[in-house]
Amino acid sequence: MSLKIAELEVGDALPERTHTPTNVSLFLYNAAVWNPHRIHYDAPYTTEVERHPAIVIDGPLQGDWLAQCVTNWLGDSGALERFNYSNRRATYLGETLTSGGRIGAIDPITRIVTLELWVKNAVGEVMSPGGATVRLNA
Amino acid sequence: MASLLTDEHRAWIGHAEPPITVEVSRRDIVKYSIATEQVLDKYLRGDEAPPMFIFNLFGALRSIAELRADGLPRGRGAGPKLPLQRVMAGGTELIQHRPIRPGDRLIGTHRIVDMYEKQGSQGPLIFTVRSLKVDDPYGEPVLEEIQTSIAR
Numbered sequence: 001m002s003l004k005i006a007e008l009e010v011g012d013a014l015p016e017r018t019h020t021p022t023n024v025s026l027f028l029y030n031a032a033v034w035n036p037h038r039i040h041y042d043a044p045y046t047t048e049v050e051r052h053p054a055i056v057i058d059g060p061l062q063g064d065w066l067a068q069c070v071t072n073w074l075g076d077s078g079a080l081e082r083f084n085y086s087n088r089r090a091t092y093l094g095e096t097l098t099s100g101g102r103i104g105a106i107d108p109i110t111r112i113v114t115l116e117l118w119v120k121n122a123v124g125e126v127m128s129p130g131g132a133t134v135r136l137n138a
Numbered sequence: 139m140a141s142l143l144t145d146e147h148r149a150w151i152g153h154a155e156p157p158i159t160v161e162v163s164r165r166d167i168v169k170y171s172i173a174t175e176q177v178l179d180k181y182l183r184g185d186e187a188p189p190m191f192i193f194n195l196f197g198a199l200r201s202i203a204e205l206r207a208d209g210l211p212r213g214r215g216a217g218p219k220l221p222l223q224r225v226m227a228g229g230t231e232l233i234q235h236r237p238i239r240p241g242d243r244l245i246g247t248h249r250i251v252d253m254y255e256k257q258g259s260q261g262p263l264i265f266t267v268r269s270l271k272v273d274d275p276y277g278e279p280v281l282e283e284i285q286t287s288i289a290r
Contacts, residue, residue: 072177
């Protein structure tokens with residue numbers, strides 16, 4: 001489906017997606033980004049030494065989910081120009097998190113759309129807010 | 139509250155690391171795309187890298203002997219030694235001039251642009267803000283990133 005600037009409205013929701021990381025998915029992610037920090041794979045160290053309640057889900061992985069929220073919605077209809085996210089609160093293995101967003105602003109002249117993004121926990125608290133600007137082709 | 143950051147720490151603001159050159163492989167893009175459960179074919183085939191593929195792409199590669207007990211690199215390679223040692227990623231701002239593609243030869247330069255303290259709910263926090271400028275070998279910009287790490 002191709003997005004067109006004239007067919008979008010401020011407040012339109014981006015498709016949500018749930019994420020439930022596992023030990024295996026976190027291992028693969030940290031291997032792919034070459035991150036040896038033990039709080040992402042060593043449960044006894046994480047709880048006993050760093051005093052987290054459980055293995056920590058990587059903040060940049062949640063940033064990736066927010067970027068995916070944009071790129072999956074955008075498809076080939078334009079280009080991601082700016083993206084940001086902030087890792088406000090720690091999240092832990094065993095949690096199910098939901099990524100989503102909505103259109104915050106539309107400039108029909110430049111065809112730039114500003115997006116508000118978030119990762120929420122199971123009770124709807126925003127754990128990682130973010131934002132993006134995309135430029136549509138048409 | 140006494141400041142945890144000294145003049146020696148703050149002297150690192152503005153410090154640039156030597157440029158690092160990275161050659162991007164299709165296989166690395168595919169690995170990243172699988173690990174992050176991408177759904178678009180262009181990422182899963184490795185034709186193009188997802189935007190957050192940039193995370194740690196220019197991170198220093200250290201021997202196992204150079205890692206601390208928590209797994210993170212020891213020493214001053216990417217900045218001063220901080221009085222708080224437990225470090226987490228804080229966030230990213232990314233300007234993407236074009237996507238990263240397999241075969242790209244990229245030159246990235248890190249610079250420390252700010253260091254500051256805040257009082258968190260469980261104690262003091264030190265924020266280190268680094269910029270990363272990524273160009274191709276012809277000097278054309280590929281992306282710019284501002285990344286914040288938090289020590290607690």
